Amino acid sequence: MVPYFARVPNTTLPSRLAGLRALAGNLSWSWNREARALFAAIDDRLWHRVRHNPIDFLNQVDPARLEACATDPVFRAQYDEAMHWLQAESSNAQTWFATHHPELAGRTIAYFCAEFGLHNSVPIYSGGLGVLAGDHCKTASDLGLPFVGVGILYRNGYFDQKVAPDGWQQDSADALTLARTPITPIVLPDGAPCIVTVKLDGHDTFVRAWQLMVGRVPVILLDTDLPENRPEARELLSRLYSGGVEMRLRQEWLLGVGGVRVLRKLGIAPHVWHANEGHASFMYIERAREYIAGGMTFAEAVKAVRRESVFTTHTPVPAGHDVFARERVEAVAGPVWLDMGIDADTFASIGFHPEHGPSAFHMTACAVRMSSRVTGVSKLHAEVTREMLRPMWPNRPANSVPVGHVTNGVHLATWMANPIMKLLDRHLGNGWGFQLDDPAVWDRILTLPDDELWAAHRELKDVLFDVMKVQARRSFAQQEMTAAQIVGAGLLLDRHTLTIGFARRFATYKRADLLFHDPERLMRILGDADRPVQLIFAGKAHPADTPGKTVLQKVYQATRDPRFEGRVAFLEDYDMHIAHLLVQGVDLWMNVPRVPLEASGTSGMKAALNGVPQLSTIDGWWAEGYDGTNGWAVTGGGSADTVREDAEQAARIYELLEKEIVPRYYDRPSRTAEPKAWLATMKHAIRVAGRIFTAQRMVMEYTKAYYVPAMAGGDLPDDPPTA
Numbered sequence: 001m002v003p004y005f006a007r008v009p010n011t012t013l014p015s016r017l018a019g020l021r022a023l024a025g026n027l028s029w030s031w032n033r034e035a036r037a038l039f040a041a042i043d044d045r046l047w048h049r050v051r052h053n054p055i056d057f058l059n060q061v062d063p064a065r066l067e068a069c070a071t072d073p074v075f076r077a078q079y080d081e082a083m084h085w086l087q088a089e090s091s092n093a094q095t096w097f098a099t100h101h102p103e104l105a106g107r108t109i110a111y112f113c114a115e116f117g118l119h120n121s122v123p124i125y126s127g128g129l130g131v132l133a134g135d136h137c138k139t140a141s142d143l144g145l146p147f148v149g150v151g152i153l154y155r156n157g158y159f160d161q162k163v164a165p166d167g168w169q170q171d172s173a174d175a176l177t178l179a180r181t182p183i184t185p186i187v188l189p190d191g192a193p194c195i196v197t198v199k200l201d202g203h204d205t206f207v208r209a210w211q212l213m214v215g216r217v218p219v220i221l222l223d224t225d226l227p228e229n230r231p232e233a234r235e236l237l238s239r240l241y242s243g244g245v246e247m248r249l250r251q252e253w254l255l256g257v258g259g260v261r262v263l264r265k266l267g268i269a270p271h272v273w274h275a276n277e278g279h280a281s282f283m284y285i286e287r288a289r290e291y292i293a294g295g296m297t298f299a300e301a302v303k304a305v306r307r308e309s310v311f312t313t314h315t316p317v318p319a320g321h322d323v324f325a326r327e328r329v330e331a332v333a334g335p336v337w338l339d340m341g342i343d344a345d346t347f348a349s350i351g352f353h354p355e356h357g358p359s360a361f362h363m364t365a366c367a368v369r370m371s372s373r374v375t376g377v378s379k380l381h382a383e384v385t386r387e388m389l390r391p392m393w394p395n396r397p398a399n400s401v402p403v404g405h406v407t408n409g410v411h412l413a414t415w416m417a418n419p420i421m422k423l424l425d426r427h428l429g430n431g432w433g434f435q436l437d438d439p440a441v442w443d444r445i446l447t448l449p450d451d452e453l454w455a456a457h458r459e460l461k462d463v464l465f466d467v468m469k470v471q472a473r474r475s476f477a478q479q480e481m482t483a484a485q486i487v488g489a490g491l492l493l494d495r496h497t498l499t500i501g502f503a504r505r506f507a508t509y510k511r512a513d514l515l516f517h518d519p520e521r522l523m524r525i526l527g528d529a530d531r532p533v534q535l536i537f538a539g540k541a542h543p544a545d546t547p548g549k550t551v552l553q554k555v556y557q558a559t560r561d562p563r564f565e566g567r568v569a570f571l572e573d574y575d576m577h578i579a580h581l582l583v584q585g586v587d588l589w590m591n592v593p594r595v596p597l598e599a600s601g602t603s604g605m606k607a608a609l610n611g612v613p614q615l616s617t618i619d620g621w622w623a624e625g626y627d628g629t630n631g632w633a634v635t636g637g638g639s640a641d642t643v644r645e646d647a648e649q650a651a652r653i654y655e656l657l658e659k660e661i662v663p664r665y666y667d668r669p670s671r672t673a674e675p676k677a678w679l680a681t682m683k684h685a686i687r688v689a690g691r692i693f694t695a696q697r698m699v700m701e702y703t704k705a706y707y708v709p710a711m712a713g714g715d716l717p718d719d720p721p722t723a
């Protein structure tokens with residue numbers, strides 16, 4: 001038997017405050033302001049020091065302090081309110097879904113994804129895809145969707161980033177300590193752990209299920225680190241993306257097949273199956289196998305699977321689509337085709353992509369064959385995807401390839417900072433959080449008082465700068481950094497200076513170094529005596545992405561280039577915590593991917609919700625979001641001559657900075673006065689993001705256009721691929 005992990009926290013709680021345990025055990029505290037305030041009220045400094053991990057917090061808090069809180073009437077009232085909310089959270093009864101679709105009560109939507117970015121204290125995500133999946137689950141909880149997530153418990157997380165003095169990224173394992181997370185083992189009614197078997201490489205492999213509660217939504221996480229498994233199988237689910245293609249293929253097989261089997265073991269019978277990105281495509285195959293075992297032919301099974309399946313593809317970058325050698329898939333999954341009553345060729349044809357030939361198994365092609373509802377993550381991305389998938393429908397023009405879109409959005413309560421929320425409370429009335437889909441609410445943003453919005457923004461900028469300075473001083477004191485590196489860590493940054501943030505994965509198409517195209521011109525912009533500008537960069541390169549690491553190195557070296565006079569900083573170890581600080585605390589968000597390779601982009605939406613306008617190429621969401629009032633657009637893109645295009649777009653960025661952005665930011669009577677024109681741009685940024693780019697809008701669209709029709713059964717919306 002597998003030993004269970006002791007439930008945290010170890011600290012004995014006063015009985016009056018026993019509910020803190022339940023609060024810490026469900027990630028819903030992270031997007032509830034009262035719950036967050038409650039932890040901070042107990043011990044603000046400790047709360048900050050544990051980086052908002054409530055389990056670490058309860059383990060370390062001074063018991064005497066808890067006793068004092070237990071008898072403090074003000075704290076008790078605050079506590080009771082949080083408990084009341086937690087109670088209401090435990091039922092779906094009054095939610096949007098329950099009231100709009102009572103006829104669908106009891107039906108379930110299963111959502112498979114290779115990573116979930118829910119909170120910094122649960123490091124099982126690498127970046128945008130995971131954070132999007134996390135925001136989707138939180139919103140499904142808010143709306144009361146009968147939703148269950150299925151993913152992988154990476155015990156070694158993604159990786160921690162340190163940058164060496166020469167700018168080369170060092171990757172170190174970021175091990176997850178289960179006892180410091182709210183992840184708990186799933187136990188069956190008879191007390192046994194929930195374990196299923198999956199045939200992998202010809203061996204039975206045991207997969208255990210864990211649970212992470214995200215409000216009303218359970219996220220099931222799979223794990224193979226069991227003594228019953230072969231030693232090599234125990235490691236298979238430990239690392240996220242960094243294990244190479246063989247590990248990746250096995251992870252995906254375990255996720256798809258193991259995920260379905262765990263749901264069955266738990267008695268969950270979903271009516272809708274949503275694979276978020278092609279990593280989860282094997283889920284469709286396992287379901288086809290089930291139908292065949294139940295008596296259907298292969299063709300009938302494919303049709304049945306298609307009827308209840310949704311697939312979202314997330315990137316036009318070819319490297320983002322897994323393509324495995326057919327023989328490798330057969331070695332890992334075989335001979336599953338025998339269970340499906342088909343031969344190996346028919347099995348391989350499920351992953352056939354005309355451009356990759358019969359010896360490749362293409363995970364996106366598999367998903368597209370097995371799902372009748374395929375979506376991209378922005379309007380532009382869907383167009384690009386139709387073009388990419390067109391070889392699968394050779395008789396159709398690109399515009400009738402059946403790919404729709406649901407543009408991404410971000411979870412407002414996760415990403416909008418407290419000072420901004422309080423401002424909206426004061427001016428929009430307390431109920432605004434329940435009327436996110438009412439455009440009139442967002443139009444009223446334009447009436448916010450300038451001085452209050454500016455004060456809220458200044459407060460958030462101070463938080464960012466304080467954190468950067470504390471970190472730089474600490475590293476210096478620990479002699480981890482030389483004086484020269486300290487400059488690059490932001491010690492010289494000035495709070496009154498226009499500050500541009502750029503934080504994202506260092507994939508080359510995101511062009512983090514575009515701004516350094518003409519260093520002389522950039523130097524003049526940054527170093528202007530009256531109207532200076534400074535830059536903060538953050539982001540990780542994928543451990544195997546050497547070109548990405550080279551771009552990172554180039555940017556990092558700029559932080560120490562004396563020509564830039566300490567006006568360029570790099571913040572290490574970009575994660576959700578750093579992302580919060582940056583999207584809330586800089587003045588302008590910069591995003592300059594090579595068009596059309598950024599499928600959506602979401603960090604700019606997070607920034608905009610905090611009144612931070614965006615300067616971006618017209619790609620992903622910005623092609624829908626930019627309206628001339630809420631930021632700036634770098635035109636152009638799509639040219640085959642990328643060298644010339646980079647030069648042209650860099651020049652456009654400099655020009656926008658010189659002629660529009662910098663003048664607008666500094667257009668005010670004194671250095672400390674409010675910039676009226678800039679504030680107008682800030683308000684429009686919030687207005688547009690709140691109105692269109694929240695995850696609430698996104699999940700409602702998925703529900704109306706895809707989940708409800710699939711749940712209700714009925715005809716297939718479109719034909720399967722013909723090639």
Ligand SMILES: *Cc1c(COP(=O)(O)O)cnc(C)c1O
Pocket residue numbers: 126127128129131503504505574575576579600601602603604606
């Ligand atoms: C939002 C987010 C991302 C995605 O940002 P993009 O704009 O899509 O590049 C990546 N990583 C973290 C930690 C995030 O919070």
